[in-house]
Amino acid sequence: xxxxxxxxxxxxxxxxxxxxxxxxxxxxxxxxxxxxxxxxxxxxxxxxxxxxxxxxxxxxxxxxxxxxxxxxxxxxxxxxxxxxxxxxxxxxxxxxxxxxxxxxxxxxxxxxxxxxxxxxxxxxxxxxxxxxxxxxxxxxxxxxxxxxxxxxxxxxxxxxxxxxxxxxxxxxxxxxxxxxxxxxx
Numbered sequence: 001x002x003x004x005x006x007x008x009x010x011x012x013x014x015x016x017x018x019x020x021x022x023x024x025x026x027x028x029x030x031x032x033x034x035x036x037x038x039x040x041x042x043x044x045x046x047x048x049x050x051x052x053x054x055x056x057x058x059x060x061x062x063x064x065x066x067x068x069x070x071x072x073x074x075x076x077x078x079x080x081x082x083x084x085x086x087x088x089x090x091x092x093x094x095x096x097x098x099x100x101x102x103x104x105x106x107x108x109x110x111x112x113x114x115x116x117x118x119x120x121x122x123x124x125x126x127x128x129x130x131x132x133x134x135x136x137x138x139x140x141x142x143x144x145x146x147x148x149x150x151x152x153x154x155x156x157x158x159x160x161x162x163x164x165x166x167x168x169x170x171x172x173x174x175x176x177x178x179x180x181x182x183x184x185x
Contacts, residue, residue, distance in 0.1 A: 017148060020068060024066035027065070034058075052130075061142070064144075067149040110143070
């Protein structure tokens with residue numbers, strides 16, 4: 001399916017994935033700003049209480065919010081050396097079987113993170129650090145990132161089952177055609 005023929009739902013998923021990637025970038029930017037502020041505050045004998053906690057939460061949020069876009073763009077490790085040796089039928093089979101296993105893992109992770117976040121909210125858990133925050137607030141970004149990643153895997157699985165080239169493969173071929181061999185394995 002060409003990008004111009006993508007369904008409204010597919011385009012909405014792309015917007016969500018790109019929005020999550022922007023949030024992840026903002027998290028990393030904020031981590032950098034907090035680290036600079038911590039370094040500068042030490043020079044003046046000040047202590048930014050709780051900055052370490054905020055940095056940890058922002059790092060976790062950024063790692064999960066960027067998962068779907070990383071997957072879509074082929075940034076998650078795939079062993080091309082094996083797939084390239086297979087004929088087209090077997091490559092297709094391996095692609096959808098692999099995506100099915102990945103979907104199973106994603107659904108497990110999504111249910112675990114969602115339950116974990118819900119239980120933190122239900123029990124009223126708060127952070128043990130210097131900044132007291134309800135734990136469900138930083139945890140919800142992990143659950144949301146897992147949900148978006150799961151939807152991206154479903155999208156690619158549907159593409160493969162329709163005998164369409166997965167987006168991660170198409171983007172990798174574009175990189176190779178442009179002479180970028182940095183991520184090839």
